[in-house]
Amino acid sequence: MLTQIGIAAAFGDNSEEPLTVDQLSHRPNVDVLRSIIDKYRPDLAVYEEFYRQVHQDPEVSGMELNTAAVVARHLRKLEFEVHTGIGGHGVAAVFHNGQGKTILMRAELDALPILEETDLPYKSTKRMVDRYGNERPVMHACGHDMNMASLLGTSALLKAAAREWSGTLVIIFQPDEEETGGAQAMVDDGLYTKVPVPDIMLGQHVVPSKSGTVAIRSGPVLVAADSANVRITGGPCPGVNPQQCVDPIPVAIKIISQLEYEVRKDVGPHEDFTVACWGFHAGIPGNDYVAYAEFSLDIKTVKHTVREMAHQTIKRSIIDGCAAAKTPREPVVNFTVRAPLTTNDPSVSEAVGRVFAGYFEANAVEMRFTRACEDFSTLGKKHSVPYAYWNFGGSQATEGPVPTNHSPFFAPAIQPTLQTGTNAMALAALSFLVM
Numbered sequence: 001m002l003t004q005i006g007i008a009a010a011f012g013d014n015s016e017e018p019l020t021v022d023q024l025s026h027r028p029n030v031d032v033l034r035s036i037i038d039k040y041r042p043d044l045a046v047y048e049e050f051y052r053q054v055h056q057d058p059e060v061s062g063m064e065l066n067t068a069a070v071v072a073r074h075l076r077k078l079e080f081e082v083h084t085g086i087g088g089h090g091v092a093a094v095f096h097n098g099q100g101k102t103i104l105m106r107a108e109l110d111a112l113p114i115l116e117e118t119d120l121p122y123k124s125t126k127r128m129v130d131r132y133g134n135e136r137p138v139m140h141a142c143g144h145d146m147n148m149a150s151l152l153g154t155s156a157l158l159k160a161a162a163r164e165w166s167g168t169l170v171i172i173f174q175p176d177e178e179e180t181g182g183a184q185a186m187v188d189d190g191l192y193t194k195v196p197v198p199d200i201m202l203g204q205h206v207v208p209s210k211s212g213t214v215a216i217r218s219g220p221v222l223v224a225a226d227s228a229n230v231r232i233t234g235g236p237c238p239g240v241n242p243q244q245c246v247d248p249i250p251v252a253i254k255i256i257s258q259l260e261y262e263v264r265k266d267v268g269p270h271e272d273f274t275v276a277c278w279g280f281h282a283g284i285p286g287n288d289y290v291a292y293a294e295f296s297l298d299i300k301t302v303k304h305t306v307r308e309m310a311h312q313t314i315k316r317s318i319i320d321g322c323a324a325a326k327t328p329r330e331p332v333v334n335f336t337v338r339a340p341l342t343t344n345d346p347s348v349s350e351a352v353g354r355v356f357a358g359y360f361e362a363n364a365v366e367m368r369f370t371r372a373c374e375d376f377s378t379l380g381k382k383h384s385v386p387y388a389y390w391n392f393g394g395s396q397a398t399e400g401p402v403p404t405n406h407s408p409f410f411a412p413a414i415q416p417t418l419q420t421g422t423n424a425m426a427l428a429a430l431s432f433l434v435m
């Protein structure tokens, strides 16, 4: 039985019937796609140079001015219609190439406030003031430079191969992914008044698995993540001795240490979640009266029901813990959404997975669900755009532990990683664009 997906209107046809998997992907022969990829792949030396340049000049979230300018310059050279300054420094480029589907492809512009500790000849030694006014070291420790270089390579390939396919390309370089605000900011800033609403969205990320590999799966691939900021108030002092006050530090520590257990009790033994303390601040050295203990929590879940239940349990546990300790005021607990669950559409991810298996053969593997989070899906949330998100490997290590994303030692091998990322994104797009 064919899976039905309700995105007929988005394809611009007049039929009211939802499209089927076969209509969604025309199942182009992988040999046809292979010949297009091999014939039209650009000289990747240009994008290697881009990679080194951006790696040495990273910019933290919300401050991606130079990176966006370099990306926009490359896209204009490829003769895309380029829009800049969307939701901060977001860049969107369009290439109309006849009838067919509109495919959105996305990479991220931002780096992390991390001091690079690799010994690469092109390592970053940069420091910059972030949007909060703090001076920080900066490093592309998540590999967004590789994601960008690959997407530029794909854009050049697809532009050169225009006679082989028809449809519309929307290329997005999103700001502020690390703090997961950039996708929503681009949408709120009128992204879809500048570019068409896509029929399908594609995203990929370099990870420290073997360079040359790609990994995809259907269904959930990345967790939903939320933060909770908590303030517990100490005092009052009935006498003159601060030691007679309710000290909020042990109260907070006791609560934090029991949160995971409390949530587990409520959601049951088999549900996937984590609750971790991300930051803790209390007191001032030299003052033995501690007015507040403030901490933040990182909450990761896979199911909406578990997410709701975890939030309720966390709030209740903090209130109960403070009541038991007789803190003079109720605690303040504020939840903020960081990233929604990333769930690959079965039809899109199966179509992409089929092409990957044909092209990459043994190097196409099943993606593992990870506790990373992303705001990629936010780009299509309002229009319920189906999407696929996958990983591609960047490590050439043959033994020992491999530095992971966000490590100060994270260092993808430029090749064959760049070629793999370029090929993977181009293949995925072409699987919906070649008639």
Ligand SMILES: [Zn+2]
Pocket: 108, 142, 143, 144, 205
């Ligand atoms: Zn990342």
